[in-house]
Amino acid sequence: MANFRSLRYQEQLMADYDFDIPVTFRHRIRFTKDAFAQGNQVVGDLLEAERERKVLVFIETEIDRLFPDLQEQIRSYLEEQANLVLTEIVIMAGGEDCKISKTQIMDGIVPIERNGIDRHSYVFCIGGGAFLDVIGLSAATAHRGVRLVRFPTTTLAQDDSGVGVKNGINAFGKKNFIGAFAVPYAVVNDFQFLYTQDEHNNRSGLSEAVKVALVKDGTFFDWLEANVGALNALDPPVLEEAVERSAILHARHIALGGDPFETGSSRPLDFGHWTAHKMEQLTDFELSHADAVSVGVALDTLYSARCGWLPEEDAWRVVRVLQRMQLPVWHQSLEMRDEQGRRLVYRGLEEFREHLGGELTVLMLDAVGQGVDRHSIDEEKHEACMEELKEVSLAAAPV
Numbered sequence: 219m220a221n222f223r224s225l226r227y228q229e230q231l232m233a234d235y236d237f238d239i240p241v242t243f244r245h246r247i248r249f250t251k252d253a254f255a256q257g258n259q260v261v262g263d264l265l266e267a268e269r270e271r272k273v274l275v276f277i278e279t280e281i282d283r284l285f286p287d288l289q290e291q292i293r294s295y296l297e298e299q300a301n302l303v304l305t306e307i308v309i310m311a312g313g314e315d316c317k318i319s320k321t322q323i324m325d326g327i328v329p330i331e332r333n334g335i336d337r338h339s340y341v342f343c344i345g346g347g348a349f350l351d352v353i354g355l356s357a358a359t360a361h362r363g364v365r366l367v368r369f370p371t372t373t374l375a376q377d378d379s380g381v382g383v384k385n386g387i388n389a390f391g392k393k394n395f396i397g398a399f400a401v402p403y404a405v406v407n408d409f410q411f412l413y414t415q416d417e418h419n420n421r422s423g424l425s426e427a428v429k430v431a432l433v434k435d436g437t438f439f440d441w442l443e444a445n446v447g448a449l450n451a452l453d454p455p456v457l458e459e460a461v462e463r464s465a466i467l468h469a470r471h472i473a474l475g476g477d478p479f480e481t482g483s484s485r486p487l488d489f490g491h492w493t494a495h496k497m498e499q500l501t502d503f504e505l506s507h508a509d510a511v512s513v514g515v516a517l518d519t520l521y522s523a524r525c526g527w528l529p530e531e532d533a534w535r536v537v538r539v540l541q542r543m544q545l546p547v548w549h550q551s552l553e554m555r556d557e558q559g560r561r562l563v564y565r566g567l568e569e570f571r572e573h574l575g576g577e578l579t580v581l582m583l584d585a586v587g588q589g590v591d592r593h594s595i596d597e598e599k600h601e602a603c604m605e606e607l608k609e610v611s612l613a614a615a616p617v
């Protein structure tokens with residue numbers, strides 16, 4: 219009997235043990251104006267506070283400068299909420315430079331430790347996409363993850379990056395090489411922040427709205443096209459509708475698209491991004507992400523037409539919408555070449571593939587509102603699109 223048992227045990231030891239670990243996240247996204255005004259309960263209602271919870275707040279320096287009353291508003295707001303205890307407000311620099319600084323993650327982690335923030339406390343982060351990426355990474359790694367509430371303050375961060383589940387910093391000259399997937403506890407898109415941006419930044423953040431419309435929702439693209447005038451004028455109801463529709467399309471894809479943490483090779487929300495990321499790097503991040511995305515989207519849209527997947531007239535509709543929004547459809551960094559004469563931007567393809575591993579997969583369009591995965595780029599054809607967009611772009615440039 220003893221022998222039989224031990225034999226069974228031996229067999230079990232040699233078996234495969236595969237466990238599926240189902241984990242469900244709740245992605246809470248809210249839209250409001252003046253989130254910390256007296257009587258606005260959006261933030262208060264979001265936070266679980268049946269017993270005392272600490273709140274640590276990070277504010278990007280530029281936002282602190284532009285909104286001098288914000289710190290005081292947050293203090294009074296949290297004082298009025300039962301069980302929410304503000305421990306500290308930390309002011310830190312944002313912008314793309316903060317994603318390049320290697321010390322910045324620790325600058326985020328140190329206050330989390332200093333304030334005794336635990337997994338039931340809250341970290342508020344108020345700033346642009348770059349700042350959210352860095353503090354998000356600090357919050358995702360301290361204690362292996364504490365609750366982060368994002369308050370995106372740019373158009374791009376509200377209509378795209380802030381509602382995403384990625385955090386990251388640049389390293390080895392590559393965008394977002396170090397990072398973590400982490401679903402934030404909540405995202406509060408407070409429209410008051412949109413109106414202190416300079417006009418160009420405000421409009422250029424809509425390049426991500428155009429992108430998501432092109433890959434997910436043709437009727438949203440039609441709406442953007444019909445509302446270019448109001449968007450250019452930064453007409454609040456129209457701008458805010460564009461931001462909200464774009465944010466929700468992004469979030470819906472992340473939640474329901476079947477691959478929130480990008481384990482496959484396909485990244486539909488990164489349409490036009492393989493060139494965009496490379497151009498940002500080639501210009502030492504002088505070219506903003508939003509502008510680079512506009513160029514990348516124009517290029518891959520025209521290329522989709524040249525490959526016969528997208529009707530030619532649709533491609534030009536897209537280029538015209540971007541141009542009417544005064545967004546770039548070409549950039550001189552596309553001209554940079556290596557010693558063999560190959561354009562440097564094509565190294566972006568390899569980096570794009572390497573970031574996910576597996577087969578090269580780039581999304582192209584086969585209709586306005588519908589993407590299709592492709593696995594190679596015909597560089598000659600693609601270069602011809604660049605040349606054409608260069609001509610169009612130079613012809614449109616103010617004399």
Ligand SMILES: NC(=O)c1ccc[n+]([C@@H]2O[C@H](COP(=O)([O-])OP(=O)(O)OC[C@H]3O[C@@H](n4cnc5c(N)ncnc54)[C@H](O)[C@@H]3O)[C@@H](O)[C@H]2O)c1
Nearest residue numbers: 280313314346347348371372374379382384411414415507
């Ligand atoms: N994590 C993701 O899923 C994801 C997705 C897309 C983009 N991103 C990243 O987001 C970053 C770009 O974000 P961004 O476009 O918000 O740029 P950004 O954070 O660099 O901000 C742009 C500038 O605007 C300033 N600013 C921020 N809010 C302002 C306001 N309300 N008024 C006036 N000025 C303000 C900033 O200080 C900065 O100088 C890039 O690093 C990009 O890679 C991340």
Ligand SMILES: [Zn+2]
Nearest residue numbers: 426491507511
């Ligand atoms: Zn982007």
